[in-house]
Amino acid sequence: MTDPAALRPLLEEATDRLLATVDALDADAFAQPSALPDWSRGHVVAHLTLNAEGLAAALTGVARDVEVPMYASQIARDAEIDDLAPRPPAELRARLRAATRGLVGALGMVPPESWSAQIRRVPDASATFLAADVPHMRWREVEIHHVDLAAGYARDAWPVEFGIELVDAAADRLTRGTLDTTAPGFTMRATDVDKGWDLGEGPLVSGTVADLGWWLTGRGGEDRLSVSGGPMPTIGKW
Numbered sequence: 001m002t003d004p005a006a007l008r009p010l011l012e013e014a015t016d017r018l019l020a021t022v023d024a025l026d027a028d029a030f031a032q033p034s035a036l037p038d039w040s041r042g043h044v045v046a047h048l049t050l051n052a053e054g055l056a057a058a059l060t061g062v063a064r065d066v067e068v069p070m071y072a073s074q075i076a077r078d079a080e081i082d083d084l085a086p087r088p089p090a091e092l093r094a095r096l097r098a099a100t101r102g103l104v105g106a107l108g109m110v111p112p113e114s115w116s117a118q119i120r121r122v123p124d125a126s127a128t129f130l131a132a133d134v135p136h137m138r139w140r141e142v143e144i145h146h147v148d149l150a151a152g153y154a155r156d157a158w159p160v161e162f163g164i165e166l167v168d169a170a171a172d173r174l175t176r177g178t179l180d181t182t183a184p185g186f187t188m189r190a191t192d193v194d195k196g197w198d199l200g201e202g203p204l205v206s207g208t209v210a211d212l213g214w215w216l217t218g219r220g221g222e223d224r225l226s227v228s229g230g231p232m233p234t235i236g237k238w
Contacts, residue, residue: 004115007135008107010161014142015100018048021151022096027089035150035219039085044149045092046084050077051141052099055134059106062117062131069120077122103138140166144217144238155210155221160193163209170216170238171197179216180236188212203230 022045030042039047054070054077061068071077084092115132129137143162146153158166167188173179185200192208205212207225214221217238225232 004107004110004132004135007139008104010159011135011139011142012104013159014139014146014162017153017157018142018146019097019100021146021149021153022093025089025151029151030089030092031086033150035148039148041149041151042085042087042092043081044145045096046081046087048141048145049084049092049096049099050080052096052103052138055138056099056102056106058119059103059110059131059134062114062119063106063109063111065114067120069123069125071122073122107135136165136169140169147214155214158210158213160209163213164190164193164195166213167197167209167216170213170235171199174199174216179238181233183230183233186230186233203233204228205232 025041030045031040033039034041034044036044050071058068058070084095087095110131115130117131118128119131119134120128139162143158144166147155167190170179171188174181183202186202187199187204188197189204189206190196190209190212191206195209205215205225205227207215211221211224215225216235218235219238222232
């Protein structure tokens with residue numbers, strides 16, 4: 001298990017970049033489309049805000065030895081995003097900033113022996129994740145959705161460490177069967193770092209870790225990858 005504290009500086013740097021982008025958006029930009037279907041930039045900011053608030057609440061519960069799910073329900077989570085998205089830009093900016101501060105505080109509250117605690121996304125969910133997974137999860141949320149804002153930040157700006165983190169996470173999901181693909185197996189090779197991922201016999205997909213990671217989120221980008229030994233696998237929704 002990676003020491004959760006080791007990721008905090010990288011998460012905080014990513015968060016600072018995100019906040020700078022959101023602060024630089026003019027008032028009209030929040031209502032304009034993001035790179036995600038049917039979501040405005042306001043929706044992306046709202047999602048990032050509520051995700052931070054939910055993770056902070058869950059971690060605060062872990063610190064107090066009380067089980068607190070991230071969201072009351074999937075329906076409630078979706079409704080809250082829709083409600084928050086069209087709010088005035090100043091309100092969106094302030095709430096996102098407060099939510100990120102709250103998450104940093106909650107990460108600092110968790111005692112070392114409690115990082116193995118289980119967290120539920122919604123009540124009564126069978127699937128759980130470890131408290132120790134939260135810094136990894138939030139790092140992915142911040143970096144991926146920062147690009148989704150379509151406000152000048154591109155995946156090429158991702159730190160190499162994040163690209164590796166994202167491909168590692170996607171490879172794990174593919175191995176566990178929680179991320180769909182049309183290929184029964186394939187391998188990946190990064191062209192900018194000395195690293196590969198073997199997911200079984202099949203074609204070889206090559207590209208930078210950022211391009212591999214972007215493709216593995218189901219957002220496309222195959223045109224910036226190369227494939228040999230078979231057709232390009234199709235990746236399902238992240």
